[in-house]
Amino acid sequence: MSARILDGKATAAKIKADLAARVAALKEQGIVPGLGTVLVGEDPGSQIYVAGKHRDCAEVGISSLRRDLPENAGQAEVEAVVDELNASEECTGYIVQLPLPRHLDTQALIERMDPAKDADGLHPANLGRLVHMVDAPLPCTPYGIVVLLQEYGVPLKGAEVVVVGRGITVGRSLGLLLTRRSENATVTLCHTGTQDLAAHTRRADIVVAAAGVPHLITADMVKPGAAVLDVGVSRVDGKIAGDVAPGVEEVAGFLTPNPGGVGPMTRAMLLTNVVEAAERRARERG
Numbered sequence: 454m455s456a457r458i459l460d461g462k463a464t465a466a467k468i469k470a471d472l473a474a475r476v477a478a479l480k481e482q483g484i485v486p487g488l489g490t491v492l493v494g495e496d497p498g499s500q501i502y503v504a505g506k507h508r509d510c511a512e513v514g515i516s517s518l519r520r521d522l523p524e525n526a527g528q529a530e531v532e533a534v535v536d537e538l539n540a541s542e543e544c545t546g547y548i549v550q551l552p553l554p555r556h557l558d559t560q561a562l563i564e565r566m567d568p569a570k571d572a573d574g575l576h577p578a579n580l581g582r583l584v585h586m587v588d589a590p591l592p593c594t595p596y597g598i599v600v601l602l603q604e605y606g607v608p609l610k611g612a613e614v615v616v617v618g619r620g621i622t623v624g625r626s627l628g629l630l631l632t633r634r635s636e637n638a639t640v641t642l643c644h645t646g647t648q649d650l651a652a653h654t655r656r657a658d659i660v661v662a663a664a665g666v667p668h669l670i671t672a673d674m675v676k677p678g679a680a681v682l683d684v685g686v687s688r689v690d691g692k693i694a695g696d697v698a699p700g701v702e703e704v705a706g707f708l709t710p711n712p713g714g715v716g717p718m719t720r721a722m723l724l725t726n727v728v729e730a731a732e733r734r735a736r737e738r739g
């Protein structure tokens with residue numbers, strides 16, 4: 454067997470084409486969606502992702518507000534940028550790129566954001582809404598994973614999903630999203646304290662690997678025909694190494710490439726959240 458590729462790049466391109474039309478309609482009503490990014494320091498991955506997010510904005514007609522700060526920026530300096538974006542008329546949504554340098558208080562910065570402008574869906578008020586299963590901007594990677602699975606007709610209702618990794622941007626939030634009534638999957642959230650990871654992954658219809666451990670998921674850990682999504686990004690000798698080992702494509706029914714799978718979907722869903730926030734603003738204005 455050779456797995457069907459879950460092509461995130463192609464799916465993201467379709468989403469962006471649809472968003473470009475929605476942005477044009479908003480502009481006719483006098484609303485220009487604007488994405489802000491707050492990037493602190495020189496992390497090479499973060500530099501690449503933020504640059505990609507602004508390229509995407511240009512592609513669909515969203516205006517860009519890029520705020521880059523040096524590695525040694527203090528908490529007060531970053532808070533001032535957050536306050537500025539909270540107040541900015543041009544900024545309809547923004548993100549604080551993670552991870553932040555260790556000397557900064559990430560939690561305090563996220564909590565300082567205006568939840569109505571939280572394009573990442575990571576503010577506690579928005580995650581709380583997700584817990585309560587009410588409408589909120591959804592965290593971009595989990596949102597992208599669900600849309601990608603739906604695009605390829607991978608059934609979620611009743612599926613056994615094993616998520617490896619409990620980080621807030623992917624694992625923990627994905628568990629909340631997949632267990633909503635609209636998705637109705639059964640989720641096992643595995644992490645570094647899990648005993649016998651393979652016993653869990655082997656019975657899963659869908660495995661989402663988001664541990665950041667290169668080649669953690671090997672072919673013998675996958676049920677034949679399962680969908681495997683590789684979220685992990687480690688940079689080994691300048692190349693991306695995912696959490697999924699070579700050979701899994703021989704066993705899995707569906708597999709995301711990495712790069713070209715979940716990453717482009719994360720970016721497409723960020724744009725979706727920005728456009729949805731701008732559309733909400735247009736409705737409120739009447």
Ligand SMILES: Nc1nc2c(c(=O)[nH]1)N[C@@H](CN(C=O)c1ccc(C(=O)N[C@@H](CCC(=O)O)C(=O)O)cc1)CN2
Pocket residue numbers: 498501502505548549550551552573593594622693711712713714715716717719720
């Ligand atoms: N504030 C946030 N920070 C982070 C998030 C997030 O959702 N919000 N997620 C990750 C990184 N991430 C988004 O920022 C992200 C990861 C990967 C990609 C992407 O397009 N990857 C490309 C490859 C690019 C390359 O490295 O050459 C691909 O997979 O094809 C975009 C965004 C952590 N931080």
